[in-house]
Amino acid sequence: MIEMAKTKTGATSAKEFTWDTIKWPQVEEQVRRLQMRIAKATREGRYGKVKALQWLLTHSLSAKLLAVKRVTQNTGGKTPGVDGIIWQTQKQKMAAAMSLKRHGYRPKPLKRVYIPKKAKGHRPLSIPSMICRGHQALHLLALEPVIEMKADKNAYGFRPKRSAVDAIDQCFIILSRKNNAQWILEGDIRACFDTISHQWLQDNVTMDKDILRKWLKAGYIEKNTFHLTERGTSQGSIISPTLLNATLSGLEATVKAVSTSFDKVHISVYADDFIATGATKEVLEEKIKPAIEAFLCERGLELSQEKTRISHIKDGFNFLGFNIRKYGDKLLIKPSVESKNSFLKDIRDTIKKNKTAKTENLIRLLNPKLRGWTNYFRHVVSKETFSYVDHNIFKSLWKWASYRHPNKNATWVKDKYFRTQGFQHWIFRAKVPTKDKETANLDLIKASRVAIKRHVKIRAEATPYDPRFNDYFKQRARSKARDYVGKPDPMELGLMKA
DSSP states (O other): OOOOOBOTTSOBOOOOOOGGGOOHHHHHHHHHHHHHHHHHHHHTTOHHHHHHHHHHHHTOHHHHHHHHHHHHHSTTTTOOOTTOOOOOSHHHHHHHHHHOOSTTOOOOOEEEEEEEOSSSSEEEEEEOOHHHHHHHHHHHHHHHHHHHHHSOTTBOTTOTTOOHHHHHHHHHHHHSSTTSOOEEEEEEBTTHHHHOOHHHHHHHOOSOHHHHHHHHTOOEEETTEEEOOOSOOOBTBTTHHHHHHHHHTTHHHHHHHTOOGGGTOOEEEETTEEEEEESSHHHIIIIIHHHHHHHHHTTTOOBOTTTOEEEETTTOEEETTEEEEEETTEEEEEEOHHHHHHHHHHHHHHHHHTTTSOHHHHHHHHHHHHHHHHHHHTTSSOHHHHHHHHHHHHHHHHHHHHHHOTTSOHHHHHHHHEEEETTEEEEEEEEEEOTTSOEEEEEOOOGGGSOOOOOOOOOTTOOTTSGGGHHHHHHHHHHHHHHOTTSOOHHHHTOEEO
């Protein structure tokens, strides 16, 4: 195997080798080492050194290889931009990595498409070309350590090792006790990605300014017509979420600066959604909301007056698909009614669209949806909701099975599509062949069988770019692996012989 030679700086030389001979652990370690140095320089306020290390990282072969790997393995890796090019073969990927050079790079316009919103209407999505995605992924490796060091402690969206469940658990911490704040400001930023000020980004984001300017001014093509971009970052670009985090960094310090401990002001942020707590409605109306509006205005953003509201905890509020409300003195967090209904609608639509599909294929379509949805909500008070979901899915499946066999009675339909095991009844199943030429049961996941387990929130100050937390993240990874719902289950994977 051809080795990748290292320079004194830790970068990889351009010695000839092929994509399938790359030692990825070695590549990742080289990139990681430079990222840790960038983060350390940022903590120390040595921004001259930060820029020098960023230049070194973005010109290293290891970072270029890792950037191409990320782009091609991403879920959108098979979606081309305006040039129709995608990187599929090993030769194309290697050539792409070698082509990621700053000199002579000119971004291509983005391809504009529209995707439906959960509510009415459509959301614009701008798709960069593969070469632009590669450059963005490369510079993201150098930018992310800087943003992590500057990010608010209680910001959880689009950050490594953090999730929406951490943001929800922060809500529990700041609202669950009797002496906690009783009023909540639900913040909604109007068209956040589309309205960020280009000038603010160029003045405040620590990265190659020329490259950033080119991305921001690349424009987009819609219906064969070129349009200029005067503000905002494209939804669909790899680096846009990190640019959003850079834009909103400092929000927590802003609200703390205009309040006192008696105001009980705390914040939980996930991407462009956030909530702020206050001891009284007046605190939120007269202090916090004006401070947030001024903070956003400086960055070209504004609150949506229609969606931003102030609520009492006894009335409850929705955040990230959860409903958070106090019943008496007890705070309960549940899946919101909207989340439940939206999920069931998706399941029903999937079943209706597959009226003639094999039972096995239908189960393989539904199981990932059920697994993902239950994993997201399994950390809160969801048992009753999970049972409700199971009941409604059963009704849809019974209708689906009865439609396929209009001349058969209920007993026949039950025996063909459902089975019993132990105390589990009405398990929707399909008989599938096994390697030893026998048959096994491939079962549909039951939401009510998913155990409810409390999530342990990440420490507010923890970041993977600080060596002080290395052991902490290793411990969290071990704990998460033990609790993961996606472990092989004989009833789901069809390993139980029929």
